[in-house]
Amino acid sequence: MSTDFYSGRRVLVTGALGFIGSACVKRLQARGADVLGTGRRDGGASYPWRSGDLTDMAFTDRLIGEFQPEVVLHLAGRTNAGQGLDNVRPSLQANAVATVNLLSALGNSTPKARFVYCSSMEEPFRDYPGFGSPYGLSKWVGTVYARLFRELYDLSTICLRPMFVYGPGKQPADKLMPHMINTLLRGEKLSLKSAGRGMDWVFVDDVADAFVLVGATQATPQGPLDLGSGELRTIGDVASMIAAQLNVSDVQFERQPSDRGQEGSPTADLSTTADVLGWRPATDLAAGVAATVAWYRNAMGNG
Numbered sequence: 001m002s003t004d005f006y007s008g009r010r011v012l013v014t015g016a017l018g019f020i021g022s023a024c025v026k027r028l029q030a031r032g033a034d035v036l037g038t039g040r041r042d043g044g045a046s047y048p049w050r051s052g053d054l055t056d057m058a059f060t061d062r063l064i065g066e067f068q069p070e071v072v073l074h075l076a077g078r079t080n081a082g083q084g085l086d087n088v089r090p091s092l093q094a095n096a097v098a099t100v101n102l103l104s105a106l107g108n109s110t111p112k113a114r115f116v117y118c119s120s121m122e123e124p125f126r127d128y129p130g131f132g133s134p135y136g137l138s139k140w141v142g143t144v145y146a147r148l149f150r151e152l153y154d155l156s157t158i159c160l161r162p163m164f165v166y167g168p169g170k171q172p173a174d175k176l177m178p179h180m181i182n183t184l185l186r187g188e189k190l191s192l193k194s195a196g197r198g199m200d201w202v203f204v205d206d207v208a209d210a211f212v213l214v215g216a217t218q219a220t221p222q223g224p225l226d227l228g229s230g231e232l233r234t235i236g237d238v239a240s241m242i243a244a245q246l247n248v249s250d251v252q253f254e255r256q257p258s259d260r261g262q263e264g265s266p267t268a269d270l271s272t273t274a275d276v277l278g279w280r281p282a283t284d285l286a287a288g289v290a291a292t293v294a295w296y297r298n299a300m301g302n303g
Contacts, residue, residue: 004031004032005031005216006028006031006032006033006071006212006215006216007031007032007033008032008033008034009033009034009070009071010033010034010036010067010068010069010070010071011028011033011034011035011036011069011070011071011072011073011215012036012037012038012063012064012067012069012071012072012073012113013025013028013035013036013037013038013072013073013075014037014038014039014054014072014073014074014075014076014102015039015074015075015076015077016035016037016038016039016045016049016075017037017039017041017045018039018075018076019165019169019170019171019204020075020118020162020165020204020207020208020211021037021039021073021075021076022169022170023169023204023205023207023208024073024075024208024211024212025037025047026208027208027209027212028212029047031212033071035047035048036048036049036050036067036069037049037050038050038051038052038054038063038076039051039076040052040053040076050063050067053098054076054098054099054101054102055093055094055097055098055101056101057101057104057105060098060101060102060104060105061105061108063105064102064105064106064108064109064113065105065109068109068111069106069113070111070113070114071113071114071116071215071216072102072106072113072114072115072116073116073118073211073212073215074099074102074115074116074117074118074142075118075211076094076098077094077095077098077099077118077138077139078090078091078093078094078095078135078138079135079172080135081122081132081133081135081136082133082135083132083133083134087133087134087135088134091133091134091135091137091138092134092138092141094138095135095138095139095141095142096138096139096141096142096145099117099141099142099145099146100141100142100145102115103115103145103146103149103155103157106149106155107149107153107155112154112155112156113155113156114156114158114215114218115146115149115155115156115157115158116157116158116159116160116211116214116215117142117143117146117157117158117159117160118159118160118162118211119139119140119142119143119159119160119161119162119224120135120136120139120140120161120162121161121162121163121164121200121228121266122135122136122139123136123137123139123140123143123161123224124136124140125266143159143224146158146159147159147222150220156218156220157220158214158217158219158220158221158225159223159224159225160207160210160211160214160224160225160227161224161225161226161227161268162202162207162227162228163199163200163201163202163226163227163228163229163266163267163268164176164199164200164201164202164228165202165203165204165207166201166202166203166204166288166289166292167203167204167205167288167291167292167295168204168291168292168294168295168296169204169295176235177238177292178296180192180238180239180242181242181246181292181293181296182296182300184242184243184246184248185246185296185297185300190239192235192236192239194235195234195235195236195239196234196235196236197234197235197265198232198233198234198265199232199233199234199235199238199265200228200229200230200231200232200265200266200267200268201228201229201233201238201285201288202227202228202229202268202281203281203282203283203288203291205282205283206227206281206282206283207227209279209282210225210227210273210277210279213277213278213279214277217276217277219276219277221272221276223272225272225273225276225277226268226269226270226272226273227268227273227279227281228267228268228270228281229268229281229284229285230267230268230269230270231267232265232267233285238285238289241285241286241289242289242293245289245290245293245294246293246297
């Protein structure tokens with residue numbers, strides 16, 4: 001990627017205050033992009049911001065028509081991967097409908113933008129073709145529609161599929177990594193469901209690098225490009241690594257039975273990602289866990 005590709009270029013980041021989105025915004029600003037962030041809440045962003053709901057077609061049309069982005073990083077969405085029936089409609093709206101609205105608005109705009117979509121490891125996968133959650137289905141719908149708009153409506157779309165993203169930065173407290181670190185920081189006993197489940201862990205900075213990189217390319221592979229390490233490490237293994245960073249020598253994990261059936265353990269296939277983007281993760285798990293623990297320790301120390 002040319003170092004000045006983003007200089008002065010209009011880039012829309014949806015979900016810009018989120019975990020991955022905020023990391024992408026920092027990189028885009030450093031490259032001189034004209035960034036506009038959007039999301040349902042107004043979190044006091046230090047850059048141009050539009051609050052609104054992408055499930056509202058009128059808002060989405062105005063957003064695209066007024067800003068006329070040249071690149072769109074679509075990271076907004078509902079991330080609750082619970083399997084309950086109460087997640088079906090909210091996931092459909094926040095993920096599938098919002099994505100279709102955004103694609104439709106971009107399809108009607110001139111000039112056409114480069115659309116980068118955040119797929120999910122919860123979608124049907126090579127070794128696990130089923131659906132593990134309403135969230136996974138709703139994200140898969142967005143992936144399929146991105147392909148439709150590329151094939152029928154001449155929109156430059158590409159999908160990136162991160163595996164299990166972790167790292168420094170604000171994630172909801174009930175997410176796995178914040179839960180493990182904060183529990184041990186408080187000196188409490190750690191309860192884990194699916195402690196033996198293998199996960200392909202990928203550091204948030206590496207994921208953000210990939211999103212910024214792919215926005216500047218014209219590659220349009222048919223399927224999503226995987227972002228991960230290509231290796232599985234169990235949740236229990238990572239919990240032990242966190243404990244070691246915190247000098248908790250007598251930690252014992254209470255292993256609760258998982259209430260989530262139909263769980264897979266997808267592993268990134270990096271061969272296509274490397275061929276198309278020249279991307280591979282730069283942060284190994286040990287270094288990533290150390291940086292993440294240090295961030296949470298500092299955050300707790302600062303209240």
